[in-house]
Amino acid sequence: MIKELFYLKKSDRKVVLSLLVVIVIAMTVIFFAGGSEETNAPLPADTLMQKPGYRRDTTRKQPHRERTIYVRTKVVYRDTAFARGKAYSAARSDSAASVYPAKIKAGEHVNLCTADTTVLKTVPGIGGYFARKIVRYGERLGGYVSVDQLDEIEGFPLDAKEYFVIESPSPRKLNLNRLSLDELKKHPYINFYQAREITTYRRLHGPLKSLSDLRLSRDFPPDVIARLQPYVEF
Numbered sequence: 489m490i491k492e493l494f495y496l497k498k499s500d501r502k503v504v505l506s507l508l509v510v511i512v513i514a515m516t517v518i519f520f521a522g523g524s525e526e527t528n529a530p531l532p533a534d535t536l537m538q539k540p541g542y543r544r545d546t547t548r549k550q551p552h553r554e555r556t557i558y559v560r561t562k563v564v565y566r567d568t569a570f571a572r573g574k575a576y577s578a579a580r581s582d583s584a585a586s587v588y589p590a591k592i593k594a595g596e597h598v599n600l601c602t603a604d605t606t607v608l609k610t611v612p613g614i615g616g617y618f619a620r621k622i623v624r625y626g627e628r629l630g631g632y633v634s635v636d637q638l639d640e641i642e643g644f645p646l647d648a649k650e651y652f653v654i655e656s657p658s659p660r661k662l663n664l665n666r667l668s669l670d671e672l673k674k675h676p677y678i679n680f681y682q683a684r685e686i687t688t689y690r691r692l693h694g695p696l697k698s699l700s701d702l703r704l705s706r707d708f709p710p711d712v713i714a715r716l717q718p719y720v721e722f
Contacts, residue, residue: 630719
């Protein structure tokens with residue numbers, strides 16, 4: 489073939505030689521490009537970054553290769569010394585002492601009639617949840633008159649009762665002769681049927697003079713009258 493090349497015209501030889509040069513260059517480019525083909529195997533730097541406290545982020549991509557980077561995750565520290573494992577951030581301006589007040593000791597007491605949530609949380613066994621429940625139930629009652637009323641709060645830790653006392657109770661009074669049925673039944677110690685019995689008695693017999701006027705009703709047994717007595721007036 490090379491021999492025949494010399495018998496060609498000069499112009500034809502130039503064309504053939506040009507084609508050969510192009511073919512050689514193309515094969516050279518293909519050879520070197522194939523040898524340096526990129527892979528998705530982790531680079532040494534990527535491997536070093538794969539450790540606890542990091543997560544992979546594959547949201548960013550390059551045209552021919554997916555870019556894998558590693559970003560630091562947010563760490564939330566929990567203080568296991570406090571109930572319910574609430575997360576406590578170091579960025580908070582309040583100190584741990586103000587958020588979690590020191591508990592009172594055996595023999596010390598809290599006045600159930602006047603204590604707010606901050607004071608209630610100093611009682612062993614009482615956290616924010618039960619402190620709020622105690623305050624809300626006291627508001628519904630119109631004030632506590634006995635420590636035993638804490639038994640009426642669902643799930644209340646009974647061991648905490650020994651830290652409470654009742655001093656100078658002043659319960660809010662319900663005027664049984666003025667309040668409507670809907671207003672009467674809002675009190676925890678008066679249900680719908682008892683409220684209806686009170687309003688029915690007023691309509692048939694006039695104003696109530698005492699709870700004893702209701703003693704003949706099956707809705708007002710002696711224990712109910714005794715429990716309701718501190719909260720009513722006429």
